[in-house]
Amino acid sequence: MSIRILLLRAVNVGGTQLPMAELREIATGLGATDVSTYIASGNLIADVPGKGADFDRALEQALEQRYGWFREVISRTPAQVREALEAHPFEVTEPKFSYVTFLAERPTADAIAKAETYETGDDRWQVIGTEMHIRYANGAGRPEMKAESIGRALKVPGTARNLNTVRKLIELAG
Structure with missing residues (x-):
């Protein structure tokens, strides 16, 4: 597990709606802990399992499966x-x-x-x-x-x- 700042591209603009509560729920479902969001523009902070890039891809896939649209997830360590x-x-x-x-x-x-x-x-x-x-x-x-x-x-x-x-x-x- 490692703390990551995950940034989603282009959510809650141009018709792509993603409630932050649902983003936290999805991240938790993928194994993240200590999950929080900051403002409704796709900023997620979490302790994620495995490699950060692997979690980013899993989150992208989960969002696409649930909502039908793809958005890049780009994460960094603090x-x-x-x-x-x-x-x-x-x-x-x-x-x-x-x-x-x-x-x-x-x-x-x-x-x-x-x-x-x-x-x-x-x-x-x-x-x-x-x-x-x-x-x-x-x-x-x-x-x-x-x-x-x-x-x-x-x-x-x-x-x-x-x-x-x-x-x-x-x-x-x-």
């Missing part, structure tokens, strides 16, 4: 999430304008080079390992860059959380 937060390369003037996108794997150098050709205005992004760090000049609601296009160019699925949420998840994971 130490990995803390390291990602500490590696954030941009000045943080407003934590809700700065994000860490947790990627399923490290993008290739060619994919990063292609993504770097996209116009970003005053917004900034940088891949460090398996995370893409973003700082929106005017907030995610008024982006100058198209993060979705950059994400597609990277060819790696990911899910973003603002720095306030990242800090809270670290705190909750103990």
